[in-house]
Amino acid sequence: MSFRHLWAVTRKEIQHIFRDRATFILVxxxxxxxxxxxxxxxxVNIEHVPLAVLDYDQSPTSRAFIQRITAGEDLDxxxxxxxxxxxxxxxxxxxxxxxVIISPGFSRDxxxxxxxxxxxxxxxxxxxxxxxxxxxxxxxxxxxANEILADQFQIQGIPLExxxxxxxxxxxxxNPGLKPIIDLVPGLISIVLGFPALTVALTLAREHEHSTxxxxxxxxxxxxxxxxGKIVPYILVGLLNVMLIxxxxxxxxxxxxxxxxxxxxxxxxxxLFAELSMGMVIGVFMKSQSAALAMSFLVVMFPGFFLTGIxxxxxxxxxxxxxxxxxxxxxxYAIITRGVFLTGIGLETLWPNAVMLLIIGTAFILxxxxxxxxxxx
Amino acid sequence: MTESAFINITELTREFKNKxxxxxxxxxxxxxxxxxxxxxxxxxxxxxxxxxxxxxxxxAGQVVAAGYDLNKEPEEIKPHIGYMAQEFSLYEKLSVxxxxxxxxxLYNVDVKEQEDRIQKLLSFAGLTEFKNxxxxxxxxxxxxxxxxxxxxxHEPPLLLLxxxxxxxxxxxxxxxxxxxxxxxxxxxxxxxxxxYMDEADRCSRVGLMYQGELVICDSPVNIRNLLDGDxxxxxxxxxxxxxTVLAPLAGVKEIQTYGEALHILVDSGKxxxxxxxxxxxxxxxxVDEARTASPRMEEAFISLIRKMDQxx
Ligand SMILES: Nc1ncnc2c1ncn2[C@@H]1O[C@H](COP(=O)(O)OP(=O)(O)O)[C@@H](O)[C@H]1O
Ligand SMILES: [Mg+2]
Numbered sequence: 001m002s003f004r005h006l007w008a009v010t011r012k013e014i015q016h017i018f019r020d021r022a023t024f025i026l027v028x029x030x031x032x033x034x035x036x037x038x039x040x041x042x043x044v045n046i047e048h049v050p051l052a053v054l055d056y057d058q059s060p061t062s063r064a065f066i067q068r069i070t071a072g073e074d075l076d077x078x079x080x081x082x083x084x085x086x087x088x089x090x091x092x093x094x095x096x097x098x099x100v101i102i103s104p105g106f107s108r109d110x111x112x113x114x115x116x117x118x119x120x121x122x123x124x125x126x127x128x129x130x131x132x133x134x135x136x137x138x139x140x141x142x143x144x145a146n147e148i149l150a151d152q153f154q155i156q157g158i159p160l161e162x163x164x165x166x167x168x169x170x171x172x173x174x175n176p177g178l179k180p181i182i183d184l185v186p187g188l189i190s191i192v193l194g195f196p197a198l199t200v201a202l203t204l205a206r207e208h209e210h211s212t213x214x215x216x217x218x219x220x221x222x223x224x225x226x227x228x229g230k231i232v233p234y235i236l237v238g239l240l241n242v243m244l245i246x247x248x249x250x251x252x253x254x255x256x257x258x259x260x261x262x263x264x265x266x267x268x269x270x271x272l273f274a275e276l277s278m279g280m281v282i283g284v285f286m287k288s289q290s291a292a293l294a295m296s297f298l299v300v301m302f303p304g305f306f307l308t309g310i311x312x313x314x315x316x317x318x319x320x321x322x323x324x325x326x327x328x329x330x331x332x333y334a335i336i337t338r339g340v341f342l343t344g345i346g347l348e349t350l351w352p353n354a355v356m357l358l359i360i361g362t363a364f365i366l367x368x369x370x371x372x373x374x375x376x377x
Numbered sequence: 378m379t380e381s382a383f384i385n386i387t388e389l390t391r392e393f394k395n396k397x398x399x400x401x402x403x404x405x406x407x408x409x410x411x412x413x414x415x416x417x418x419x420x421x422x423x424x425x426x427x428x429x430x431x432x433x434x435x436x437a438g439q440v441v442a443a444g445y446d447l448n449k450e451p452e453e454i455k456p457h458i459g460y461m462a463q464e465f466s467l468y469e470k471l472s473v474x475x476x477x478x479x480x481x482x483l484y485n486v487d488v489k490e491q492e493d494r495i496q497k498l499l500s501f502a503g504l505t506e507f508k509n510x511x512x513x514x515x516x517x518x519x520x521x522x523x524x525x526x527x528x529x530x531h532e533p534p535l536l537l538l539x540x541x542x543x544x545x546x547x548x549x550x551x552x553x554x555x556x557x558x559x560x561x562x563x564x565x566x567x568x569x570x571x572x573y574m575d576e577a578d579r580c581s582r583v584g585l586m587y588q589g590e591l592v593i594c595d596s597p598v599n600i601r602n603l604l605d606g607d608x609x610x611x612x613x614x615x616x617x618x619x620x621t622v623l624a625p626l627a628g629v630k631e632i633q634t635y636g637e638a639l640h641i642l643v644d645s646g647k648x649x650x651x652x653x654x655x656x657x658x659x660x661x662x663x664v665d666e667a668r669t670a671s672p673r674m675e676e677a678f679i680s681l682i683r684k685m686d687q688x689x
Contacts, residue, residue, distance in 0.1 A: 008482035012468060012475075019470040215466040215527075218430045219483040220456040374452065376432045377393070 005221045009229025013203065017237055027199050027234065031192035031241045032248060038188055039253060049129045049136075050078035052087050052099040061107035061148065069100070069140040075133060091123050098122040098133035110145060111152060185249045186337035187310035190330040192245070193272065194304050196238040197279035198296040203230050204283035204372075205292040217374050224369050227284075231276045231365075238272040239265065249341070258344025267336050267347075267354055274329035274357040275300070277364035284372045304330045332357050383408040383535070383566050384429070389438035391424050398424040400589040401438070406568065406582075408534075411561040413580030414570040415678065420586040422570035423463055426537045429568065430460040443535050456484065459528030463539040463570075465520050469513035473504055473523055476512055477530065484531035498526040501556070518549025525556065536560065538569040542576065554579050574675035583674070587682050597674055604672045604680060606630055607646030612638045612666040613657060622660050623653055633679050638666075640676055 017023050051070065055062050070077040078096045081087055087099040101119040103109075120137055122130025207213040216226065242265060249255040282299055286292035306312060307321055308330035314322055325331045332353035339345040347354070382405035391399040399421045406412050414422045427433040429442055431451030440447040445454040467476045477495045486494060499505045502522040507515065512523060521541055528536060538557075542550045554576065561567055561581070569580070577583045577597060584594040593600060613619040616637050623629055623641060628649045631642040643649040646669035654667045 002485075004482050004485065008479055012471065012479050015475065016468070016470050210469070211462060211464040211466045212468060213466075214432065214462040214464075215460075215480075216483075218432055218455060218458070218460040218462075219480065220452075220485070221483050374431075375434060376427060 002222065002225055005225040006229045006232070009221070009226055010232045013230055013233040014236070017233060023199060027196045027237050028240060030195045032244055034195070035185070035188050035192045035245055035248065036252070038191075039185055047073055048076045049074065049098060049133045050076050050096045051133065052078055052090050052096040053080050054082070054084065054087060054099065054101045055080065056104040057102050057106035059107040061110065062102050065102065065106070065141070065144055066100075068144045069137055072136075072140075074136045075140075087121060091121070094123070096123075097129040098137075100137060110148060184310070185253050185255045186341040187308075187334045189242075189245050189249070189337050190271070190308060190333040191301070191304045191310065193238055193241060193268075193275060193333075194296075194300045194330070196234045196241070196272065197275045197300050198293065200231060200234050200276045200279035201282040201286065201292045201296045201300070202289045204280075205286050205289040208287050209289060214376065217376065223372050223374055224365070227280055227365060227368050227372060231273070231280060234276050235269060235272045238276070239269060242268040242272075246341075255341055257341055259340035260344075260346055263346050263350075264336075264340045267340070267350065267357075268333075270354055270357045270361070271329055271333040271336065274361035274364065275333075277361045277368065278329060280368045281364050281371075284368045303328055307331070308334050310334050326356075327360060329357055329360055332360075382406060383410075384442045384568075385440070387439040389425075389428065389440055390436050391421075391428060391433065392436045397589050399428075402591050404584060404591055404594060406566065408566050409561075409564050410566055411557065411579070411581045412566075412568045413577045413583040414568060414586060415572070415574060415577045415583055415674075416570075416586035416592075417572060417682075419588075421589045422586055423539055425586070426460070426539050426568065426570060429535075430458055430537050431455055432460075456531065457533055457535060459531070459533040459536045461524050461528050461536075461538045461541055463543070465524065467512050467520070467524055467527065470511065472509050472511055473499070473515070474508045476523060477527055480527040481530050486530050494530060498529055501529075502526045503552070516549075518545045518553070521545055521549070521553060522556075525553070529560075534566060536565055536567040536569075538567065540570050540572065542571060542573065550576075574678055575673065577674050577678075585678055585681065587685060590685075592681055592685060600674055600677050601672055604642060604677045606642050606644050606672075607649075608670045608672045608676060609641045609643055609646055609650050609653060610638055610666065610668055610670050611641060611653065611657070611664065614663040614665070618660065619657055619662055622656055622662065626653065626656060628652070631680055631683070633676060640670075642672070642676065642680065 017027060053066050055066065066077065066080070069075055079090065081090070081099075084101070087096075087101075090096045091099065099121045101121070103119070118137065118141060120134050122133060204213070207216060246257060246261075246264070250257050278300060279296060282292055282295045286295055303324070304310075307314075307317070307325040308328055309325065310330070314325050314331070317325065335353050336350050339350055384404075384406040386402055386404045389399055389402040390397065402421075402425065414425065416422055424433065428435060428440060428447065431447060431454050434451075435448055442454060443457050445457075447454065468479070471479065474495065477498065478491070481491045481495065496505075499508055502525065504519060504523060504526065507519060512520065515523060525538070525541060528538075541557075542553050545553065557567060557569065558579065569576075571577065577600075580597065582594065582596055583600060585592040585600075593603075611619065611623075616634060616639055619639060620632055620634065623639070624632055626649075628644045629641055630644065633640045633642075641653065643653075650667060650669055654664050657664050
């Protein structure tokens, strides 16, 4: 292993990334743009979700609340019902996608600052609109509570600044596969980071096409140094994405970030190593950029969509697909991003995924080195 | 074949899927030679140079270069050669200096000496004022000189240059050959391939390749002397007609066409030149130019290749 050789290749590749417009766009712009596009495509499709409301409280406050949550374009009041049985009927017949149950103590609990206990039932067969409903009911409830309480505080002469965040307990029933936008965005990150991997797959082919490969192969560089030297720069620019994307996710889509940012960056670096090594395996076998591109879509992008559990739960997959998903870096990274973003778990829970990513990455690098010959034809 | 030769190639054969690119080549090259590999496209020049560079596997035979057996140690020879590929193979997005630095790193050029050596090569190749220009924006001749400079960074004892002057203007070609001659005089062993026969004259020894075979291998003088007889150059109003008229005449051994001109190999220039021009005039062909000339390598090579084609 020669660090001089490794660095020479890395430096050259970074210069290429920043000087070649197509490469620059592919590795530094595309991931964020695709993330935005995909999130929007999935988000704008959901509007006017029909709701059933079961109001046990029957108070002016609860009626005002119902009015409030159904005031926008996002949620529509389909029907006010009197029993849970009715809700079930409507859910089964698809008349409503979600139902809100207001408990008898709603108004009392709210005004006594105990927090409101809302139950939300959603249609498990349509987790997208269900999750959307849960999220939006949550926002509305919070705004509503804040307003009511602000009035209350003013009457009692308590300064507004001392207002504490309201503890909202939104429960969702029979929805193990719940996927609101905030859950989707962290998962999508692992898909869009496939673009740097795709670029890695192209870099060897590019050298073949420009016959710079010949000059590389005739030099005394070791093949592992060459392959790693080509992966490292893409890990670095991949990490730029990893920093850019959460900013969008947090500021734009208001996805919470509960975990430790440094842990997230470190785990992302390991993921990128695994994902890019996978791209490198493709690069070793494909001699033209177009072939490498097609293969990357087949091997990196599509499985990233279908097999990593981002859209379709892994538990529902056939045995073989489940096994394959274990060897896809995206599967582990989806667990990592969701954990770090949404629940704030750290290395103590995620280390097996980190270890698995290291194993996958090393295995792919070894396979690449094994099949990469320092010879022509 | 001498034991002490710098490069010993013995019955080297290289096959591609359905093509024999090199067939039973046996050749030895001494240290310090400026050896020219000449031959038309597809002759096998690139394949031979790639094998010497450790880039291609040997199908059969043996190649020992600079003390390395290339069947067993293709990687080991790599630090000791400078190889210039036929196609431009440097990084277009990098500047002249960046390309040089990249290869200085790959060839482990001493860090303290690196700066100095790059400066020297830049002025040697006449690229100093273009050192910050992207390689993509250099002229063809400058690109070739840059490629040569990168192969010289680690001062290799063996240079393998694959058509370094193809697609280069005549002035740059001359400059390039002056550089090669300098290197040759400094003792570097150089093998250079070229499709231009006139360049072969500047080599100490020349190997003519044709269809994967080494047709002949000798000094330029000896190769030229293979043609016994004289050369007559004639330009007429209609070369095709002239060709038909002259071919059957006595003393005419061979006619080669060079554009509008005919190069005619005859047993004796002095006696045949007047006979030839007379024959042309009898057929009402205007003779623009008719003179004797000393045969060049080019005529010798073409004559050899023709004989080979007739045998096959
Ligand atoms: N990688 C390859 N695969 C198949 N055939 C090849 C390959 N490289 C060269 N050849 C064939 O071998 C012959 C010699 O080619 P080459 O060595 O490139 O000749 P030259 O350099 O003299 O033009 C040609 O017929 C060419 O088509
Ligand atoms: Mg060639």
